[in-house]
Amino acid sequence: MSNNHLSFFASVERNFDKAAAHTGLPKGLLEQIKVCNAVYQMRFPVKIGNEYQVIEAYRVQHSHHRLPTKGGIRYATSVNQDEVMALAALMTYKCAIVDVPFGGAKGGVKINPRAYTPFQLEKITRRYTTELIRKNFIGPGIDVPAPDYGTGSREMAWILDTYATFKHGEIDAAGCVTGKPVQQNGIQGRTAATGRGVFYGLREVCSFKDDMKKIGLEAGMEGKTMVVQGLGNVGYHTADISIREGGVKLIGVAEYEGAIYKKDGIDLEALVKHRKETGSILDFPGAKNLKNREDALELECDILVPAALENVITKENAKRIKAKIIGEAANGPIAAEAEDTLLKKGIIIVPDMYINAGGVTVSYFEWLKNLSHMRFGRMEKRFNSNTYENLVGTVERLTGKVIGPKEKSILTKGADEIDLVNSGLEETMVEAYRQIRDVFVRSRKIEDLRTAAFVSALRKISSDYQNLGIFP
Numbered sequence: 001m002s003n004n005h006l007s008f009f010a011s012v013e014r015n016f017d018k019a020a021a022h023t024g025l026p027k028g029l030l031e032q033i034k035v036c037n038a039v040y041q042m043r044f045p046v047k048i049g050n051e052y053q054v055i056e057a058y059r060v061q062h063s064h065h066r067l068p069t070k071g072g073i074r075y076a077t078s079v080n081q082d083e084v085m086a087l088a089a090l091m092t093y094k095c096a097i098v099d100v101p102f103g104g105a106k107g108g109v110k111i112n113p114r115a116y117t118p119f120q121l122e123k124i125t126r127r128y129t130t131e132l133i134r135k136n137f138i139g140p141g142i143d144v145p146a147p148d149y150g151t152g153s154r155e156m157a158w159i160l161d162t163y164a165t166f167k168h169g170e171i172d173a174a175g176c177v178t179g180k181p182v183q184q185n186g187i188q189g190r191t192a193a194t195g196r197g198v199f200y201g202l203r204e205v206c207s208f209k210d211d212m213k214k215i216g217l218e219a220g221m222e223g224k225t226m227v228v229q230g231l232g233n234v235g236y237h238t239a240d241i242s243i244r245e246g247g248v249k250l251i252g253v254a255e256y257e258g259a260i261y262k263k264d265g266i267d268l269e270a271l272v273k274h275r276k277e278t279g280s281i282l283d284f285p286g287a288k289n290l291k292n293r294e295d296a297l298e299l300e301c302d303i304l305v306p307a308a309l310e311n312v313i314t315k316e317n318a319k320r321i322k323a324k325i326i327g328e329a330a331n332g333p334i335a336a337e338a339e340d341t342l343l344k345k346g347i348i349i350v351p352d353m354y355i356n357a358g359g360v361t362v363s364y365f366e367w368l369k370n371l372s373h374m375r376f377g378r379m380e381k382r383f384n385s386n387t388y389e390n391l392v393g394t395v396e397r398l399t400g401k402v403i404g405p406k407e408k409s410i411l412t413k414g415a416d417e418i419d420l421v422n423s424g425l426e427e428t429m430v431e432a433y434r435q436i437r438d439v440f441v442r443s444r445k446i447e448d449l450r451t452a453a454f455v456s457a458l459r460k461i462s463s464d465y466q467n468l469g470i471f472p
């Protein structure tokens, strides 16, 4: 790559170097944190129809300072080694930021999943898993994949089944992959987790009155306008939860086939229905079709959520971005060369390694559930519920008043798995943002949240290395 267009991994390295300068950590330690520890590039044949296709695929383990390593698997034609290395590196920093005790990893299979039938995808997924098993690149204590762009719970179920077949009798086999269907050792809330985490993160960012004042906004999410690029797993749930729980107005959506704008707000469910029926988000009643799908990024709005792929905001279009806040739901949506232009405009960039960490956080909960062989809430739900009922009964007796049945059922509810997962996720996102903001506010030299997030991550990773007795 030429100097004026950095590769994705080089972009991550550049951001790392910018932050490293603020840490005072020794050079050797920084180098050890920065590099990818293991890169596995593979090619394997899969019979598709009457022909064999040679599939190119990767698994990168960026950091072994904590095990297992963790990160999604991407199915896309754009997959290449540089991209998987960059995504694996981001996973290391992401896990540190949200205090998830894993090293970073990522996988990629260079295919267009839309070009294959489910049967063919299953063959490819099972063969990919077999390659990972063969090289000891998967296992509950080794490396634990999850969904990413182009994959979902279906693929994760195939991975587990393949792994469990080879590792018959391994008691913790279910923890070899996360993002599985709930009925197949998954966890409630994982599918929406990344989008829900984006919402909690943005809500926290917007809660600081002084920060909002600087960009001409009121504190709070209510009434803020949002534009989302990519209505897949992350984009859809971010929009859905932001509308329902945050009172946000969704005014623009970009998808593969184009982009739409509707000033008074898009009804998301109606849009999804429209897309199902017509095969496109375009021509949605009451909305305006934009000329190019990328135009959505340039709409005037409070919050822009790129939730498709990397490098969509470049040096070229950065100057035309009008959003006040950009929540990097996708990994690496802002090219490193575009960052300065956006920061100079005063835009708050909420970095990927923080804002989309909800997925890995709930994956961590799923992994813990698999290792404990028990769903969350099983032990305490009824006990808590009985305790609250006794309390309510005592209050009724002492006051001589009766609490209505609806109110009573809310007051006496014991927590289900989904309640615990969402509250653990909320706590994680709120706490991590406070840590990052604290680094940002205390330092007079750090100019952006991404650098602050990196600094926060580097401090934690370096102390992990010290605890290991390496780099004392």
Ligand code: NAD
Residues within 6 Å of the ligand: 072, 147, 148, 149, 150, 151, 194, 229, 230, 231, 232, 233, 234, 235, 254, 255, 256, 293, 307, 308, 309, 310, 329, 330, 331, 356, 357, 359, 360
């Ligand atoms: P997905 O495949 O479910 O959805 C991506 C969507 O983007 C698809 O609907 C696709 O049609 C659309 N899209 C592709 N190119 C587009 C373009 N140029 N303009 C508009 N839309 C376009 O993928 P996902 O899991 O939602 O992942 C999206 C991003 O979020 C990726 O960068 C991924 O690494 C990141 N991410 C995902 C997770 C997760 O839990 N799935 C977690 C963290 C980060």
